[in-house]
Amino acid sequence: MREERRPPQAEALEVAPGILRIQLEISLPGLGHVNCYAMADDQGITLIDPGLPGPRAWKDLTGRLAAADLPVERVHTVVVTHSHPDHFGQAGRLHEDYGARVVTHRHFRTFFDPDEEPDEITTDDIGVDRPTNATVARVGGRDTASSKAMGRAPWNGPLPWGESTSGGHSFGGGRRGPGRPPLVRRLQYRAMRKVGGRMGAVPTPTHRVDDADRLELGGRSWVSMYTPGHTNDHLCLFDPEAGILISGDHVLPTITPHISGIGAIVDPLAEFFQSLERVGELDGVSSVLPAHGLEFADLGGRAADIIRHHQERLQLLRDASADFGWATVPQYSTRLFKERSLGQMADSETYAHLEHLRLTGHAEVRDDGEHLLYLVS
Ligand SMILES: [Zn+2]
Ligand SMILES: [Zn+2]
Numbered sequence: 001m002r003e004e005r006r007p008p009q010a011e012a013l014e015v016a017p018g019i020l021r022i023q024l025e026i027s028l029p030g031l032g033h034v035n036c037y038a039m040a041d042d043q044g045i046t047l048i049d050p051g052l053p054g055p056r057a058w059k060d061l062t063g064r065l066a067a068a069d070l071p072v073e074r075v076h077t078v079v080v081t082h083s084h085p086d087h088f089g090q091a092g093r094l095h096e097d098y099g100a101r102v103v104t105h106r107h108f109r110t111f112f113d114p115d116e117e118p119d120e121i122t123t124d125d126i127g128v129d130r131p132t133n134a135t136v137a138r139v140g141g142r143d144t145a146s147s148k149a150m151g152r153a154p155w156n157g158p159l160p161w162g163e164s165t166s167g168g169h170s171f172g173g174g175r176r177g178p179g180r181p182p183l184v185r186r187l188q189y190r191a192m193r194k195v196g197g198r199m200g201a202v203p204t205p206t207h208r209v210d211d212a213d214r215l216e217l218g219g220r221s222w223v224s225m226y227t228p229g230h231t232n233d234h235l236c237l238f239d240p241e242a243g244i245l246i247s248g249d250h251v252l253p254t255i256t257p258h259i260s261g262i263g264a265i266v267d268p269l270a271e272f273f274q275s276l277e278r279v280g281e282l283d284g285v286s287s288v289l290p291a292h293g294l295e296f297a298d299l300g301g302r303a304a305d306i307i308r309h310h311q312e313r314l315q316l317l318r319d320a321s322a323d324f325g326w327a328t329v330p331q332y333s334t335r336l337f338k339e340r341s342l343g344q345m346a347d348s349e350t351y352a353h354l355e356h357l358r359l360t361g362h363a364e365v366r367d368d369g370e371h372l373l374y375l376v377s
Helices: 056-066 091-098 123-127 133-137 184-194 270-281 299-324 329-337 344-359
Strands: 013-016 019-027 031-041 046-048 075-079 101-105 207-209 214-217 220-226 236-239 245-249 286-288 365-369 372-376
Touching: 013 286, 019 056, 019 214, 031 286, 046 091, 075 091, 075 214, 220 245, 220 270, 270 299, 270 344, 299 329, 299 344, 299 372, 329 344, 329 372, 344 365, 344 372
Parallel strands: 046 075, 075 101, 101 207, 245 286
Antiparallel strands: 013 019, 019 031, 031 046, 214 220, 220 236, 236 245, 365 372
16 A cells, blocks of 8 residues: 555654654545644744644544644644645634734635635735734745735636537636636536535645745754646745655655646746756755655655656657547547546546647647647647
8 A cells, every 4th residue: 555545643742853643534536644743943833734624533632632732723834735625624724713913925815615705815804814924034035915916716717628618718828717617627626525524624834935934943943945837836945955755746755746737827838847846956855754654764865756757658649649639638548547547537637638748849739619628649
């Protein structure tokens, strides 16, 4: 069994000096736990990725914190690596109940109930708990709470490659009209609601950081690293002095994160490659702490493996195109995914790969009026 899939370990474990790994229960496709990292300083406790939303996950988190002698009321900061519910889950409640700061990347956006039109996050919303200069200084970097409001939700409108859920389609992912979110997103929500309970605890960040901001947390001086690809708001934390990288879902030990073609990024695969190269070139990393699975040392090797994995998939698409000629996204999916994995999640990832080929001049696309057809050269 892959290590990311294993059920949570009962005991908290010190994986680096002063950094405890607390494994929380989740049950999502391919994942058996999420790692919440905890570290203390003289002000209290910082948590990174506090698990899923919902009362059951809350009990799990607080129970495990108590068992590790970390009183939940001492949590002063929660860092959320990216906007997936197994990572941001209890951040909102920790803020509401204990006043914890919620730190995310500037682009952080949350997934709302698909039947509601999401509100845009405005400066005023963030300003409700605007920190004093002193607390900003403690988190380091500048106050990015006044970052520009986020763009529109990426899931408005039909699937861009033509498997329409609301009629018609937009070409190349550019135009998006109003409408229900695509089925893939609705199914994800349904799954999340089932595991996570009510989606009531979506956090509003109190601190939005940029790339290369300093965060003084847990008695260490972390540097934030913006690492888009898996999502457009992915953040890693790097302690250059100790050579520790908290890698979120960006670099996992044995699995690769989902790369979605539906979203705000034009070429998510290119962004992912770039972010992998960047962390792979970091000097002196001795320990990588991922959000799923166990810690590992060879960051450069693992980042290169993941890049190679996707390059192999690009080659599979070239081979497929040699056989198929012009073909649709779901047709190409059959060459990248096993039959049991086929569906809109798979298509979304295939679409990201085909668009990467197109945007780098290695594929052509045409619209037959119903579907996008790709030819890879
Ligand atoms: Zn994720
Ligand atoms: Zn994850």
